[in-house]
Each structure stands twice: as C-alpha cells, then as structure tokens.
Amino acid sequence: MSYLGYTDFFEPYIGKVEETRPARLERRRRGEEFPFMSLEEREEMLKYHPDYKEEGRREIKVGPSKGYRIAHEFVDLLEAKSRVAPDKVDLSTVDYEADVLVIGGGGAATIAALIAEESGAQVLIATKLRHGDANTMMAEGGIQAATKREKDSPYYHYLDVMGGGHFRNDPDIVAVFVKQASDSLQWLESLGVMFSKFPDGRLESMHGGGTCRKRMHYCADLSGMEIMRVVRDEARNRPNIKVLEFSPAVELILNEHGQCAGAVLYNMETEEYLVAKAKAVILATGGAGRLHVQGFMSTNHYGATADGVVIGYRAGVPLAFMHTVQYHPTGVVFPEQIEGWLITERFRAEGADIVNVRGEKFVNEREPRDVESARFIKECLDGKGVPTHTGKVGVWLDSPMIDILHGEGRVQTAFVGKWKVYDRLGIDISKAPMLVYPTLHYQNGGLKDNAECETVAPGLYVAGEVTGGLHGENRLMGNSLMDIVVFGRIAGRNAAIFAREKAKEGKLTLKHVKDYHKELKKAGIETDRVAPMLLPDYTSPEVKEKQLTVSRLGNSR
Amino acid sequence: MSVKEKNKSPAQAAVKEKKQIAVKLIPIYIMGKRYEVPEGLTIMKAMEYAGYILIRGCGCRGGTCGACGTVYRKPGDYKLQVALACQKTVEPDMYIAQIPFFPVNRALYHFAELTAAPEEAFNLYPELFRCVACNSCTKACPQGIEVMDAVSALKQGNIAEAARLSFDCIQCGLCTSRCFGELAQYHMFQLARRIYGARIAPAAEHLADMMKVINEGKYDQFLDELKQAKEDELKKMYQEREVEPMTAGEDWKPKDTKYL
Numbered sequence: 001m002s003y004l005g006y007t008d009f010f011e012p013y014i015g016k017v018e019e020t021r022p023a024r025l026e027r028r029r030r031g032e033e034f035p036f037m038s039l040e041e042r043e044e045m046l047k048y049h050p051d052y053k054e055e056g057r058r059e060i061k062v063g064p065s066k067g068y069r070i071a072h073e074f075v076d077l078l079e080a081k082s083r084v085a086p087d088k089v090d091l092s093t094v095d096y097e098a099d100v101l102v103i104g105g106g107g108a109a110t111i112a113a114l115i116a117e118e119s120g121a122q123v124l125i126a127t128k129l130r131h132g133d134a135n136t137m138m139a140e141g142g143i144q145a146a147t148k149r150e151k152d153s154p155y156y157h158y159l160d161v162m163g164g165g166h167f168r169n170d171p172d173i174v175a176v177f178v179k180q181a182s183d184s185l186q187w188l189e190s191l192g193v194m195f196s197k198f199p200d201g202r203l204e205s206m207h208g209g210g211t212c213r214k215r216m217h218y219c220a221d222l223s224g225m226e227i228m229r230v231v232r233d234e235a236r237n238r239p240n241i242k243v244l245e246f247s248p249a250v251e252l253i254l255n256e257h258g259q260c261a262g263a264v265l266y267n268m269e270t271e272e273y274l275v276a277k278a279k280a281v282i283l284a285t286g287g288a289g290r291l292h293v294q295g296f297m298s299t300n301h302y303g304a305t306a307d308g309v310v311i312g313y314r315a316g317v318p319l320a321f322m323h324t325v326q327y328h329p330t331g332v333v334f335p336e337q338i339e340g341w342l343i344t345e346r347f348r349a350e351g352a353d354i355v356n357v358r359g360e361k362f363v364n365e366r367e368p369r370d371v372e373s374a375r376f377i378k379e380c381l382d383g384k385g386v387p388t389h390t391g392k393v394g395v396w397l398d399s400p401m402i403d404i405l406h407g408e409g410r411v412q413t414a415f416v417g418k419w420k421v422y423d424r425l426g427i428d429i430s431k432a433p434m435l436v437y438p439t440l441h442y443q444n445g446g447l448k449d450n451a452e453c454e455t456v457a458p459g460l461y462v463a464g465e466v467t468g469g470l471h472g473e474n475r476l477m478g479n480s481l482m483d484i485v486v487f488g489r490i491a492g493r494n495a496a497i498f499a500r501e502k503a504k505e506g507k508l509t510l511k512h513v514k515d516y517h518k519e520l521k522k523a524g525i526e527t528d529r530v531a532p533m534l535l536p537d538y539t540s541p542e543v544k545e546k547q548l549t550v551s552r553l554g555n556s557r
Numbered sequence: 558m559s560v561k562e563k564n565k566s567p568a569q570a571a572v573k574e575k576k577q578i579a580v581k582l583i584p585i586y587i588m589g590k591r592y593e594v595p596e597g598l599t600i601m602k603a604m605e606y607a608g609y610i611l612i613r614g615c616g617c618r619g620g621t622c623g624a625c626g627t628v629y630r631k632p633g634d635y636k637l638q639v640a641l642a643c644q645k646t647v648e649p650d651m652y653i654a655q656i657p658f659f660p661v662n663r664a665l666y667h668f669a670e671l672t673a674a675p676e677e678a679f680n681l682y683p684e685l686f687r688c689v690a691c692n693s694c695t696k697a698c699p700q701g702i703e704v705m706d707a708v709s710a711l712k713q714g715n716i717a718e719a720a721r722l723s724f725d726c727i728q729c730g731l732c733t734s735r736c737f738g739e740l741a742q743y744h745m746f747q748l749a750r751r752i753y754g755a756r757i758a759p760a761a762e763h764l765a766d767m768m769k770v771i772n773e774g775k776y777d778q779f780l781d782e783l784k785q786a787k788e789d790e791l792k793k794m795y796q797e798r799e800v801e802p803m804t805a806g807e808d809w810k811p812k813d814t815k816y817l
Contacts, residue, residue: 129615129624130616133616133617133622133624137616137621137622138619138621138622146767147763148763148767149763149766149770150810150817151801151809151810151817153776153779153816154771154779155779155780155783155816156816158780158783159794159795159798167792167795171784175784178780179771182764182768182771183768185761185764186761186764186768189754189755189761189764190755191754191755192751192752192753192754192755192756194724194754195754197758198807199759201758201759201760201762202761202763203763212800212801214801214805220724222621222724226724226750229728229747229750230751230754233747233748233751234668236663236665237665237667246612246613269612299619301616301617301618301619301622302611302618336598336602337646338620338644420701421620424644425646535611535612538602539608539610540606540608543606543607547608
C-alpha cells in the first residue's frame, strides 16, 4: 500500500505538509519571506555544520601536516599503515613502464593523459574501477568560464571564486584558472563535446550559487557525463595511452634522487601488487564522499575514498583546505534507491518550501549552502525532522507548490530529469513532497600544489578534486568541471616535460613508506588499519558476524 | 500515551516502531542461488546485503555511469528483462545476473581527420547495416532511449538526429547485449555525438574572441591587482560587484565596463 507513491508509513507526515500548504502558499503569494539570518545568527548556526563540529575532527599526529585538525575519517586513513610491507615489494622487477603514469580514471586523469600523450609521452593510466567511473561522470550542473566579453571577464570570475572560498584560496592558482577557462571550453568543443547552444553557436549560460554573471555553461543537465564520455573516447583512440582498469595505486614509488618514479599498483581481481615505473606521475584520484564523513550519505561514486590524499601524504605532500568538506543541503533521504542523490537548488528558487515534521517552515530557502545545511541538521537534532521507517531522518522539500504557483506541469517540464527518476520509483513529485537531508558532496581541499600542478615531490603532479587551493574553503557550483580541464591539461603538459627533461634514472625506493611506519610507531599509533581503503564496505553486520575465516586456506578466504 | 512517550520525537518514536515491525524479507536468486533480502532494496544493495563484495558491476550508484547493467527474469515469465542494479528494486523470486562487461567492437579513428559525411560512420562501423530493426535494443535501454530510431538515423546519414536521440546514453551496453545484428550501438552513437559537437553544431565563436583578448594580456593587470589586494579590499570589491539579475536576457550589459 502506498500514499502518493510513498509507503503508508509516510501518510500522516505528508498529511501535515498538505495541511499547512494552503497557508504557506498564501504567504508566498503575498511575497512574505521567512526572515534571513543575520551574520551573527549565521555564525551561531554554523556550529551545527559538520565542518565546525570540533568533536568531528582531530589532529593528525604524523606526516608533513602534523598538527592539522581534520575529520576523523581522513585522520583514520592517514594514521594507518601501508597495505603492503614495503620490504616485500620487489622494486627490481618492473611490471609496467611508461614515461608518464596517470593514477585515476576520471576527468582530470583522462585529460592529463591526453595532453601528456600529445606532448610526446608514452602514457599509462592506472585506475581503480573502470575508465570513467568517477565523480566527473555524475556532475550535472555545468562548467564556469567567463566567455562573454560584453558582460564578463576573468576579473569577475576571480572575485566570485574567492568570495565562495571565504577569500582563503590560493591567488596564483585562481588567476591561472580564470584565464584558461575559455580556452578549455574551446578545446572541449573541438573534441566534440555537445554544449547547449543558441542557434548561432553562442553557448547558453546561467547563474550558479555565488556567481555575479551568468557564466555557467552546460550540456543539458548531463555536463559531466558528456565531457567524460568524450575525453574517454578520445583517449581510446590514442595509441600511446594504455589503460589498466581495476588496478589502483596503493603507494607512490620514489627514486634515489627523491623524484617520484612510479607506483605500486594492486590488481583487485588477482590480488597481486605490481610495480609501475615512470619518469613522472600524475595523481588525479578524485574525492572522498564514500568515507561518509560524520556518517553522512554521499552524492559520490563508489570509488571516492581519498586514496590519492593517503599515498601523496605518505610521499611527503602536505595538505591544504582539508578542514572543509562540502555538504549539499538537499540530498535524497528516501526512496533508498536514490539515497544521497542531489536535488538541485532550483527547486527552492522556484518556490518550494522547506518544512519540518509539523509542516512548518523554519528557514529561508536561499541561505548560503553551508548555513542552509546547518539549519536542516539543527531541526532534525531538535527532534523536528521527518523520520523514515528505515531509521533515517530528513526535512520536506514541498515540490508540489511549484505546480500550484507556476501552473500545472511546471515540475515535469522544468525538472524533467528528477521527475523521471522519481516517477520510475512510483512517486510524482508534482503531487508529493521530497524528503531531503544534507549530503556529502565534495572534498574542498586536498594535496597542496601550485598553479603548475607541482607538488613538493619532484616529478609528482596533481590535478582535480585530490588537490587543495583553488576552491579555498568552499567550492562554487561549476568550478569543479572547469578545474579538471584547466589543471588536467597543465598537469599533463608539465609531467611530459619533466619526463623528457628532468627525470633522472635511479634506484627505486619505498623508504618513505618505511619512514612513515616508523613515525606512526613513534607517535604511539598502534593500529591494524591499512590505507588506502580502495572501496567502502557495505556488507551487512549480520553477514560480517559470520565471516569467521581465521586466515586464508587453499583458494578460499 | 504517557507524558514520557509524548515527549519522544517522531524520529525516536519511529526507531522504536521499527523495532516492533520486523523487516519483511523476500527471496531473490543471485545467479541462481537463493538469498532473503529486505524488500525495497535495489538489486545492488540487496547483493551487498546478501554478502557480495562488489568490485565490478558497481560505479556511480546513481544511474549515470553504466557499470551495473543487469539481466533478470521473474517467475512464470519467459521474458528476460534488463535494468541497472543501482536503480531497480528487488522483486520476490527474481533471478538476477549482472553483465559488468561486454566484449564489443569499437572502431579506432583519428578524430581530427573525420568529416561530417555520413560515410564516416558507414566505413568505421559497416555492421550498422546488419540491423534488422527488431527493436530489442530500445526495449533493453534503461534510459528509455529510442535506440533503434537512433540506429536508423545513422543508417540514413542523419548524424545530428542520432546525436540528439542518444544524448543521455550511459553506455551500459545492455542494448548491445540484446542485439541480433551484434552492433555496438553505444560506440556508434558516441562517434555521432562527437562529429555533431565538433563538425555540425555551429561553433561558439565568442570563445575565440575572449581567448584573443586574454592572450593579448588585457586582463593581466586587473588580475595582478586582485592577487595583491588585501583581504579587506577584496571583500569590498566582492560585495560591491555588479550582479547580473536572475531574469536578465542574453543582451544584458553591466553599467561598469572597466574590467571587461
């Protein structure tokens, strides 16, 4: 049995929303707004934001950023041992060799590989899942670039990026970013990316949160997928790009000159650890949503487990801006099939209220992302969230108001992607509200680099979500897709040059891993934890209790 | 209801309720082996609940990456059905098998040398004409794409139509797995979309205009100013910047043109 497509459990709760809807609509029509918070109130509210929760973080006791307070989930991985005993890896037997080794298989990695290959390098891509299984594929919104001279310029893009990042961003990185954005779009267009355009070829553009000009370009609502599909297809055409799937890097390898010279790869299917040697390495492993920081659900793909941060840190690269994580206020709580799925801000912009279990409004829908998320969390902590029969909690996004305010059919036409997915699950969101809660969306920080994608380790380049600096403490919508293009290209070019001109042949070593182990011991960290995690564990506790094998016997775990 | 009960938040009450209501388990058959899993789970989550550790057949978990193509059959029904494991909810007694990889033909090409001529696709994928218009591909598409129509468009040399029809293809390969003519539809469509995007759709000429001005160094001084600005100054510039109205049309122009 169901009520408007929801299980019966929700009937009384939806009833409350329907009961208060006419009065709320009346207030909307009169132009009455729920008051915005003052700056002081915002500051107070942000105490409920996961980033500001002191008990949610601790100091890292080891490594180049020792003393930095970041989320426990990250520290747990950084205060962990290698998956392999460094002495047991035979570095004299090289299993794979390339000029440039690219670690990761998403947008930044693939774009870096294309440019490195064009710069004359033999490239090997090693990735954990399939080529293209990455957050890039899931990015919907768009890609920011100041492309329209009569109203916009890199100057304004720069200001917006800084404002979004609380003015803490790395100025050099931001300046390069805004200057190369238009060229990056042109490059994508030349590869065949189908941008949404006016009949004369001019790119369509819209606002995103925190933009002062409409400079969000897009490929319908599948921008990331379209870009990823195209660059992956192009990589498949290139004879000098080889791809190793299901082979994540678990350690970086340095050489006796201190240069980064490869990685230990793990074949996830045969469980072998293999040595890949290279003259330069590009780390582009993406983000960390699947760590479920502070128990949050995530919009991220299955492999987003911070692997790059872990192995880069062990190789001596410090962290930047890892103290902030982006939560999107409106992620789906129910139905579970699409749990964590992003619901665009445009629903709120079109007039859908946010209401609690009593059907009451408790927040203005257009507060900044971090403030809005914090307010939802507080409401639920106060016991005014809407429960689910599976033990979760959320608040209502009253989408049916949109049809009532703008005319029948508005939800279905303006939000066709969302409408279709809910419809497939039996829920018509133009008639029933959506249950939402903040969802873990983006790793604002990461490994520290400069505008040339260089790290402290010579020969090690980084690009994309694994880095920290461009977005400061908070990324704006549309800047992650442009991040992977601009800096993927720079990393690819520079790595190829390093491979050709600066790389020195030398003995391979994992001494940095041994040293890291010693440092862990010295810091009093006694643990069986190993990292990188590679994949999250979603096995049910009931099954786990019965997985009792003492050690591997014969061919069976 | 006691006072104490009354003070319980609905969420707390629900947790209590949940303990009283046993989760309903339903039987499913994963590659023929029976497991009991809670109803309402997706095939993917049901497999994980059963104890499967997924390496293949799992990607974005949000219906966009195409990693988890799955075939299933329901009891008493001869018909083989298809779905994405991360999107389809389990049903009692369904038999499930995943197709995480399908070996297909993908043509190699130098994109820079390709034109928008229909023959490009014919030459690269001559098997295009093995299509017998059975429509199995369309029926197998979890995205609801008119796959066969897009194949027909390609056969007719209408690259733009094939590109348009296939735009939300997630390249899961389920169409290919059901194809009588053994076509790799999703690779053919990829080719069509790239040719459309680069050769048929009108070019965005304003990008070149902007690049020209950037390369001439027009904005370098402005950006240097910003880079050197103190945080207070930067905040002031940020707060005072002119914001394009939400409702502005494509012809909107700012009052302040100094930094354009």
